Amino acid sequence: MRPEALAAFDKVAEQTIFYAESMGVRGTVAVGIATVLGDGNFQLAAYELASQLVRTKLRDEDDKGSNYGSVALAKMMRRARMELEIDTNPVIRRGEVNFRGDAAFKIGDTVYLVTFSGHPTEDVDMRLAEDGLLAFWLEVNKKK
Secondary structure, eight states: OHHHHHHHHHHHHHHHHHHHHHTTTEEEEEEEEEEEEEEEEEEEEEEEESOOOOOOOOTTTOOOOOOOHHHHHHHHHHHHHEEEEEESOOOTTTTTTOOOOOOEEEEEHHHHHHHOOOOHHHHHHHHHHHHHHHHHHHTOOOOO
């Protein structure tokens, strides 16, 4: 991966976390790029940034809660699989989550992704992911 891509990951993640914290939301943002390798495989390069190591509130003593970092990456893997059209079956697979909070755009054979996990509602996670994706799009399309 090119150093400028890593710098973009960093910048987008920091902006998204800053925006989330300004809304009083703690969680994890994941920023990534996915490309098809062939034979139904794809490569995902991702960067994660957490405002703190957080997880869902426990419902009772038997509940282990959810790790927001794991959920953010699971959202990203599912969205990449669908965007790259290597598997168009929308069924939720083991290890994936059926929560929204993912946004993507595609240029050629490359998908740019931002996911967020941390707020109890999908609407807020989606707004944060979409805001991050706009920042990512601006970075990718920045004039040299």
